[in-house]
Every structure is written in C-alpha cells, then in structure tokens.
Amino acid sequence: MPYSYLQLVERIDVVPYRHELDVFSAFRSRVYRLIAHDGKQPLGYLLPCIVTELAQHPDIVVVDDFARTVQLHPGLKTEKERNEALSDLASQWREENVFETLKGWRNELYTIYDNTKKPYMRLERALCPLLGIVMYGCHINGYVKDEETDEIKLWIPRRSATKPTYPGMLDNMVAGGLGYPHGCFDTCVKECYEEAGLEPEYVKKHLKSVGMISYLYQKSMDFDSEDGLIQPEVEYTYDLKLDKTVIPHPVDNEAEDFQLMSIAEVDKRLRNGEFKPNCAGVIIDFFIRHSIVTPESEPDFLTIVGKLHRLLPFPLR
C-alpha cells in the first residue's frame, strides 16, 4: 500500500500536537521535559532511559519525577559552565558505552539557543539527539527546468550503502547539518562542493533560499530505547536550478550516484517510501511551492503545509 503525502509528512511530524488533548497527554506522560537552569525555559523532550542516567549527576541536573522535568542545575549560570559539564558527561557516557547514539561522535559542535537567540550552550552533535533539543540542517532541491515545456526534473542521489543512518535510501541533492560556526548559505555552498562536486562560484550565483520545514520527529514509538528519541528538527530549504550541462557527481562518498528523475518518478518513489523521511518532506514542500501539488490535486493540502512548518515549542536560532 503506497504512502499518501500526508502519511509521509506524519512519518516526520510524529509527536502529537497539544490541541490533540488525549493523545498529547499520553505522549507527555511518557517523556520528561528538559528545562534551562533558570527553571523556566523548556529546551527539549527526554526519554526516561536518558533521565535515569542524567539523574546520577545531581551536580548537573535536578530531576522532578512528579512534574516530569529535568532542570539544568541552577548553578550552571554561564555558557562555559554548561558546555563543560555536559561535554564531560558526554565523554564519560561515550567511554562507558552507555548510549548507542554516541557511537556517531563527530567532534562537531551544535549551538543551542535561548529565547533571546543568544547561544545557550554548544554541545557535541552526537549528544543533542539524546537531549531532545532542536537540531538544524540545510537541504537543497537540485533541479533542471525545460524552459520550453516548463517540465521540472530533480537530481536525486542514493545514500551510500555504508552510511550509518538510512543507508541506500534516496535523498535530497545535497544536505548537511548546521554545525558551529557555519551559517546556512555557507554550509550549502560547502556541502554542494563536498557531496556533489558543484563549483562554489556557480552555487553562490544560483542558490535560492526558499524557507524551511520543521517537525517533531520520533523514529520509533518505543519510549524505552534510543530508537524512540524525540527530535525537534528544522531544515532550511534551498532550491538550486542547474543548467543542463551541470552534472552533480559523488565526491566524498556520501552518495552512491545521482539520477535526474521526472516528477512522476520522484512521486512514485516517495509513495514507495524509498526516500529518507525528512527528505520526502523537503520534496513535498518543493512540489507545493512549484505548483506540482495543489489544493485541487491533494486532499490534505492544508494539513500537510501546516505540519511541515510546525512552530517548535523550544527556543529557535
């Protein structure tokens, strides 16, 4: 049974909305909220198995099992103190093999923001999913347009079979995490070169920022294992219209190959579930902006657009 577009979106926007009262309550009773050291600002959702480990460190967190909150210790008043405390903890967990997720250690820092958009802390990228805090990426739709017929085709890579996450699945032309201290546009230009061999000067000239998608992801509804981690995510979206003579090709072995696919082919593979889930969301957003999916063609048009742009209940950059 092929996926509908709404089902594809609901594969990434998994966590219930607060106005779905009963189902949200059920979700809320299974998780903890991570709260800033001020005791006020929510930063993310935590699984009980993470809280159990955090609770061993009363110098870093204050756990309230009744309110189901985990507050960063009020003494962690500066960014530096928070960075050090959590970095030491992550290193210890990694050494002791406490969490599978930390095997993806990158030596790459992610910035977490406070509600005034100031950096609140900077953490190793592999730690962030464990804390259920917002993570940011950039995704680029690479396409070719026939100016005579207006027909659009998309450049679609297949992820390398050796990638630790979603091996062998279809992807957006180029995508990358937004690691400190890089900005969105610069990250795109860098990744276009590294992942697809596209010349920076060419990309800078043609790359268009077109918005973002955001959602509250949970890979599996298993609240007792790392597969059930709650992941609030933002993907900045870009369109890059390529001349017919510009051919993306694998450079850093992130991709097996690139294929130029018709809309009908991309549609078929989307509905088959062949795309990495968040890349499917980016393509559906592309289809909506380019009049390929319309209110007349798609019965769940409004719900899809709403769910693809969820206002996350945590501070954003």
Next chain:
Amino acid sequence: MPYSYLQLVERIDVVPYRHELDVFSAFRSRVYRLIAHDGKQPLGYLLPCIVTELAQHPDIVVVDDFARTVQLHPGLKTEKERNEALSDLASQWREENVFETLKGWRNELYTIYDNTKKPYMRLERALCPLLGIVMYGCHINGYVKDEETDEIKLWIPRRSATKPTYPGMLDNMVAGGLGYPHGCFDTCVKECYEEAGLEPEYVKKHLKSVGMISYLYQKSMDFDSEDGLIQPEVEYTYDLKLDKTVIPHPVDNEAEDFQLMSIAEVDKRLRNGEFKPNCAGVIIDFFIRHSIVTPESEPDFLTIVGKLHRLLPFPLR
C-alpha cells in the same frame, strides 16, 4: 517606530499557542469553545457576548459555563438541520440588529467541514466570524520579473476608500473569499477578472499555486466586543507572473488603483503598516519563497515561517 516582519506576522497570528502555558490559559479563560453536535469535535472559539445570545436558544446549543464550551444541540444530526437552525438564528439576529458584524450580510454561503473533510454545515458568510470558525480565502501575488537582472516588482492595489473593511489600505494584487461552491483556482480566475481586469485565459495559463498561510487572528484584544472576535483563517496563496505589457486595472471598484512597486518600496510600506494585515503576511511569505528574505537577512526567519503556517486546531477543508 516601523514594524519588524515578526511583528507584522504577530498582528495576524495573535492568539497564543498552547505551549505558551500561562498566556494560553489566560486566553482560554476569556473564550468558549464551539463544539460539534457530537460533543467532541471543536469547531471554533466564541466570545462571551456571542455565548450570551446563543444561550437564549437551548434548542440550538448546550452551554457549559464550567467547561466553557458551547455544543451544538445533539439533536442537530444532519447538515440540513444545522444549516436551517443557524440560518434562522442569523436572520433573527440580523433583523433585531444584535450584532454589528451581520451588517456585512452577503447572501454568500461558507462551508464548515468536519474532521473527515465532509461539509458539516453551510452558513451565511457574515455569520462565520461570530462563531469563530475557520474561513478560507485566496490571495494572489502579482509580479513582474526582469529576466536580465532578476529584479522583481509587485503589483499593489490600494483598497477603495468606501470598502467596509480596511478602507484605503494596501492589498495583494487580487484576493477573495472562498464561497460555496467555488474552488480555489476558479475563485482566483474569477477574482482576477473582476478585481483587476485580467483575462481568464491568460490567468489560467500563468497562475501558480504556491501554498497557503494560516493563523489565528484577533483584531483587538477586547474580549467584550465584536472587535475581539477570534478568527482562524487560511489564505491559499498564488503567484502570478505578469508580462510587462499586462497591466491590472480596477474593474469592480474594490481597488482605487494599482501601482508597480519595487521590493524596497513594498518593504517600506509593510514596515509602515500600510498593508491590510493578512496581505502583509502573504507578501512576507512571497519574500521568503523568492529568496528576498533569507535566514541571513531576517533574525526571526524560523519563527516567522512557523507562525505563517499555523496548524489550526479545528477541522480543515
């Protein structure tokens, strides 16, 4: 002090989000929820001054002052029964001059949907704002693009000084409500002809569906008068790129005139508050999709995109 883009968006997306716990509670304590006859499905938010009048009709609604809900009477089991009961009530209110809002009577039906997207009832357009239920419109960005320089200009009309709502303010090139039984695309084609004198054949060929904006509007925070009505709204958005030789012109006196404005000029007038509030939201969405507003240029980029696509907590068409 000019408006920021976030402030312009917050002028239409006014009602607090449920995750803003305290401020949402304060809002919730000032309004009632309109619930379908099944006692389950929320349909809208009601002001106390509307509930007082509804409560006079126990054959139509069941008011619960403790839960702050107004349920349509369980006996109103069919669409026909609901249409008749509410239509009679609206006519009575109109005759007795109970509500200022009903002076905008249009003899135009709006469809309210249930959560399976079936029509739940059809009501006179002027009644809908009193019931706080979702209303739909279509807004068209008309623009000209210089293919040499990529420079975009927007066709901006000024609303007629005699319009009952937002007279004299700036607007999107064409906009209209989605009255029964018309679809989005057809409504756009019709309104382009009626409001701007654009030929249907030309519009059908060039009009592009590009998404929607949605928000929970409240004109004034005065919960004791019709100025404070809660209005969940969806505007389907369209782009229409016009050839330089195609000039929109007022036909039905909705618009005083049309001006072709540079991005800088539109930006200045947006920040001055010269646009009808929801039209400002449509233009900011246009700016984001066209790479005019980017993550680098706009500090509130993510919050703006999220708030412009609010998943409304009511059934959608």
